[in-house]
Amino acid sequence: MTVTAAPTAVETPAAVVTPAKAGTGSKVMAWLILLAGIAYFLTPLIATGERAFRAIGGTFSFEAFRRVVSDPEFLRTFGESAINAVLTIFVSLLVIVPTAYWVTLRVPKLRSVIEFITLLPFVIPAVVLVFGLIRMYSRPPLAILSTYGSTRVMLICAYAALSFPYMYRSVDNGLRAINVRTLTEAAQSLGAKWPTIIRRVIFPNLRVALLSGALLTFAIVIGELTIALYMGQHTFGPYMSNLVRNFVAEPAALTVLSFAMTWAAMGIISYLARRQPSSKPKKAV
Amino acid sequence: MAFLTLQHVRKQFGANAAVEDFNLDVEAGEFVSFLGPSGCGKTTTLRMIAGFEKPSSGRISLNGRDITNARPNERDVGMVFQQYALFPNMTVGQNVGFGLKLRKAPRTEIKSRVSELLELIHMPDKGDNYPHELSGGQQQRVALARALAISPQVLLLDEPLSALDAKIRDELRNEIRRIQRQLNITTIYVTHDQEEAMALSDRVVVMSRGAMEQVGPPFQIYNYPETQFVASFVGKLNQLPGKVLDPAAGTVQCGDVAIRTTTPIEEQAGAAVNVMVRPEELDLGAGEENQVSGVVESVNFLGAIVRVRLDRAHSNGAGESITADLFNERLLELPSVGDTVTVSFPAHACWVLTAR
Amino acid sequence: MTSISEVGGNRPPPRSWNWVGIVPFLVFSTAFLLGPAAILLVRSFQANEGGWTLLNYQQLTDPQVLEAYGLSVRISLVTAIIGGVFGFLMAWAVIYGGLPRPFRSLLTTFSGVASNFAGVPLAAAFIFTLGRIGLITALFGFFGVELYQSGFSLYNFWGLSVVYMFFQFPLMVLTITPALEGLKKEWKEASENLGATSWQYWRHVALPVLLPSILGTIILLFGNAFGAHATAYALTGGTLRLATILIGAQISGDVLQNQGLGYAVAMGMVVIMGVSIGIYTILQRRAERWLG
Numbered sequence: 001m002t003v004t005a006a007p008t009a010v011e012t013p014a015a016v017v018t019p020a021k022a023g024t025g026s027k028v029m030a031w032l033i034l035l036a037g038i039a040y041f042l043t044p045l046i047a048t049g050e051r052a053f054r055a056i057g058g059t060f061s062f063e064a065f066r067r068v069v070s071d072p073e074f075l076r077t078f079g080e081s082a083i084n085a086v087l088t089i090f091v092s093l094l095v096i097v098p099t100a101y102w103v104t105l106r107v108p109k110l111r112s113v114i115e116f117i118t119l120l121p122f123v124i125p126a127v128v129l130v131f132g133l134i135r136m137y138s139r140p141p142l143a144i145l146s147t148y149g150s151t152r153v154m155l156i157c158a159y160a161a162l163s164f165p166y167m168y169r170s171v172d173n174g175l176r177a178i179n180v181r182t183l184t185e186a187a188q189s190l191g192a193k194w195p196t197i198i199r200r201v202i203f204p205n206l207r208v209a210l211l212s213g214a215l216l217t218f219a220i221v222i223g224e225l226t227i228a229l230y231m232g233q234h235t236f237g238p239y240m241s242n243l244v245r246n247f248v249a250e251p252a253a254l255t256v257l258s259f260a261m262t263w264a265a266m267g268i269i270s271y272l273a274r275r276q277p278s279s280k281p282k283k284a285v
Numbered sequence: 286m287a288f289l290t291l292q293h294v295r296k297q298f299g300a301n302a303a304v305e306d307f308n309l310d311v312e313a314g315e316f317v318s319f320l321g322p323s324g325c326g327k328t329t330t331l332r333m334i335a336g337f338e339k340p341s342s343g344r345i346s347l348n349g350r351d352i353t354n355a356r357p358n359e360r361d362v363g364m365v366f367q368q369y370a371l372f373p374n375m376t377v378g379q380n381v382g383f384g385l386k387l388r389k390a391p392r393t394e395i396k397s398r399v400s401e402l403l404e405l406i407h408m409p410d411k412g413d414n415y416p417h418e419l420s421g422g423q424q425q426r427v428a429l430a431r432a433l434a435i436s437p438q439v440l441l442l443d444e445p446l447s448a449l450d451a452k453i454r455d456e457l458r459n460e461i462r463r464i465q466r467q468l469n470i471t472t473i474y475v476t477h478d479q480e481e482a483m484a485l486s487d488r489v490v491v492m493s494r495g496a497m498e499q500v501g502p503p504f505q506i507y508n509y510p511e512t513q514f515v516a517s518f519v520g521k522l523n524q525l526p527g528k529v530l531d532p533a534a535g536t537v538q539c540g541d542v543a544i545r546t547t548t549p550i551e552e553q554a555g556a557a558v559n560v561m562v563r564p565e566e567l568d569l570g571a572g573e574e575n576q577v578s579g580v581v582e583s584v585n586f587l588g589a590i591v592r593v594r595l596d597r598a599h600s601n602g603a604g605e606s607i608t609a610d611l612f613n614e615r616l617l618e619l620p621s622v623g624d625t626v627t628v629s630f631p632a633h634a635c636w637v638l639t640a641r
Numbered sequence: 642m643t644s645i646s647e648v649g650g651n652r653p654p655p656r657s658w659n660w661v662g663i664v665p666f667l668v669f670s671t672a673f674l675l676g677p678a679a680i681l682l683v684r685s686f687q688a689n690e691g692g693w694t695l696l697n698y699q700q701l702t703d704p705q706v707l708e709a710y711g712l713s714v715r716i717s718l719v720t721a722i723i724g725g726v727f728g729f730l731m732a733w734a735v736i737y738g739g740l741p742r743p744f745r746s747l748l749t750t751f752s753g754v755a756s757n758f759a760g761v762p763l764a765a766a767f768i769f770t771l772g773r774i775g776l777i778t779a780l781f782g783f784f785g786v787e788l789y790q791s792g793f794s795l796y797n798f799w800g801l802s803v804v805y806m807f808f809q810f811p812l813m814v815l816t817i818t819p820a821l822e823g824l825k826k827e828w829k830e831a832s833e834n835l836g837a838t839s840w841q842y843w844r845h846v847a848l849p850v851l852l853p854s855i856l857g858t859i860i861l862l863f864g865n866a867f868g869a870h871a872t873a874y875a876l877t878g879g880t881l882r883l884a885t886i887l888i889g890a891q892i893s894g895d896v897l898q899n900q901g902l903g904y905a906v907a908m909g910m911v912v913i914m915g916v917s918i919g920i921y922t923i924l925q926r927r928a929e930r931w932l933g
Contacts, residue, residue, distance in 0.1 A: 030738020033730045044766040047776035051769045102662035120674045123915045125868030127885045128907045132677025161673040225871035230892045240761040241875050251765050258762040266754040357833040364834040370827035373931040374849040384835035
C-alpha cells in the first residue's frame, strides 16, 4: 500500500507568494510542462471514464454503473469497508487527540519520541506490518486472529496505527495554530474547569484539523488492499482487486467511483484547510 | 543635464495611483532621501529607478541614457534591500563578488575587489563566513559591499536600517554616509524615519500618498515647510487655530491672544488659519513678543530636553494644547502640573497656513 | 514547571507522573507497530531449529532475494529520479512559470488526490489505458504501431514504472512546493540587480538553495516506491517479483524454503526505508535553515 498523503496536505496554507513576472522563454517551457503533465494525468482517467460510460453498442450509458451498484458483493464489501473506516477514525482520534494535547501541554520533552513513533508507518510498509501482525498474533498466548471478527478488530487497529502520521500531524498543526497552551491558561485564569476547556475552547478550534485527519483516514481505509488481503478480510480493496484481475463485471465503473470518492474527500480537506482558524477563535467562548 | 533625472513619472496599480507626477533632478555624487509614511510611493519610485517596476508613464534617464524601459539587470544601479537579501548558499566573499563573476571578470580581479570592499565596510576577515553566521548589521554591510562591488552609477537603498536595532542603526547610518562620501556615489535613500533622512541627506524629498510634497535640503524642509503635511510629518509642531486680524501687519487672533508673524500672510482678514510654531522655539516666561499661557498638563523630563505641555482649553477655543521643548539646565526650575504658566516666542519663529 | 492545574482540580501530582498520560498511546503503538516490528526482528535472528543465528542474513544473497531487492531498488530509483525531476518542473511551472493563477491551487488539490490514488484503482485505470486492449494501445494500433508486439508491456518493469509515476510526481509537487515558495523574491531581484539573467539566478542561487530539499524528496520518493505493494499486486498479481511482493508471497506460504530468511528480507526492507526517511529528515532540516 502506498499511502502518500504528503506532509503539507493538511497544513494551513502560507500567504500566497507573488513571484516576479516570467519571461517569454520561461512561459513557453512552463506551458509545455503543464500540458505534458495534464496529458499524463488525464489520459488514464479519460480511458477509464470512456470504458465506464461505454455500453455494448458503443454509446454513452450508465449500464456499467448500474451493474456494479447492483452487485450485492459491491454493497456488502463497500459497507464493510466504510464501517471499518469510521471505526478506524474513531479509534485513531481516541488515541491521538489526548496524546497530542498531553504532549503539547505536559510533556513537551517527549515530543520527539512521540513524533518518531507516529512516523513509523512510513518506515514499516504495510506488507511488512501485516507480516509482523500475523506472526505476532497467530500463536498463543496472543492468538487473537482465530476468528473473522477478531481479525477485523485487528485490522481496524492496524489501520488506526497507519493513520497516525496524518492524524497526529493534523491535530498537532491544529493545536499549534490555536496556540493551545495560551488558550488553556487564558481560560483557566478566567475560571474555566477542564471539561469546559475541552468542550468550549479546544474542540471547536480543532474541528477543521480533526475533519481533515478523518477524511484522510477514510480515503486510506476505504480502498486498502495489502493488509486486508493477507488477513483474509472481505473488504472493498480485495473485492476491487478481484474484479480487476478477473475482469468480471465492469471494473472501470468501479474505478471511476473510487476516484470520485477520493477526489471528493481531498477536495473537502483542501476547502477545510483554507478555513483553518488562527489564534483567534471564531466564536466568543 | 543632471546625472539622474525623473520626468513626470507615474505609476498606476489598477485604479490606485501609487506615484503621481514625480519630477526630480539628481546631481552626480548627491545623497537624496525619499521620506514619507508607508504607502506614500517612495519605495515604488525607487523600484522604478531600479527596474523592478515599470512606470505607467514618464521618463527616467541615467547619465544621459534613457533607462525607463531597460531591464533590471541592464541598468548599472546597485540596490540594497531592507531584508539584506544575501544569497544564503554563498559566503560573504562569494556574495560580494557575484556581480563581478557574472561579468566574467578574472579571478584575481574579483579577489582583490572583494577584499577592497570588505576593508571598506570594516569586515576584512569575514570573507569565508556564511550569511546566517552574521548579525543583522553585518549582513546589511555585506549587502552594501555587494551592491558597490560592480561600481554602479547610482546606489539605491530601500529602508536599509528598518530591520535593525536602534544602536546598530545609528552606527550603520554613519557608516553609510562615510562610504558614500568616500566614493562620491550618487545615492537615493528611502526611509520613513525623518531623523535618518535629515542626518544623511543633501536633499530630502518628502512624499505623501503618491505625491511629492516638498524637495529641499534638510534645514529648509524643517524650518520652511511648504505644506501642512511636511510641517507636521517632519519634526514636532504646534498648531494654534485662529482668525486673521490684519494680513498686512501679520496678526492673527488665537483665542484670547493676538499673535504676530513676520512670514507674509496670504489669506484675507477673517480667514480661518493655523499658526505654526516649533516647540523648541518656545521659551518659558514672557521674554518674547508672542505670549501664550496655559495650565501645565504634563512635564516630561527627557534628559537633554524638557517637554512641557500646556492645556489651553480655558482660552475659549484657541486650541487644545501647546508643547514647549526646553533645553535642560542644572538650575532649571521645572513647572508643576496644574500651574498656570506663560510661554513666548518671537514673531519670526512662526508662520501661518490655511486651516482645513 | 507548568501552571496548568490538574484534572479533577486536586493538588498537582509530582512532575515525574506526567508521562502517564502518554501510556495509552504507547500501549497502542507497541501492540500494533513496535510489537510486530520487534517480532520480525527477533525471529530474523532465530534459526528454524531454535537458537540464535546470523544465517538468515547471510542468506540474503540468495538469488531470489537479490533479484527481488534489485528489481525494487531499480524501479524505486527510476521512478524517484524521473518523478522527482518532472514533479519539480511541474511545481516550478505553476509557481514561477507565468501560468494563470488558478493552475496553482488546481495542481495542489490534484496532487493531493493523485498521491492517494495508488492501489487497485490506479492499476485498473492504467490497464484501461495501456493494457492489451487499452485506449492508448488501441490508439497506437490505429497508427500502425503494435505496442505489445514491439516488446512493451504494462506488466513489466517499465510498465509498472509508468504507473508508479502517477503518485510519485504529485508527492514531489506537494513536498517541494513550500520550498519553492520559500525562495525570497529579494534574492531574484538582488541577482537581477547585479546583472544576472533568469537562468543565471536559477543556476547560482535558486537551485543550490533548493538542492537539499530536492535531494531529500527524491530519497523520500525512493522509499515510497520501495515500500509499495498494492499497486504492483493489483497490476501483476505477483508475477513481477518485487521485494514487497516477495514478502507478501512469504506470508501466504513459505516460498523461500526458510522462514527465517523471510524475516530477514522484511527487516532488510525496514532498514532501507528507515535510512531513506532518515536522510530525508536530515536534508529537510538543512533546507529549512536557508529557507525558513
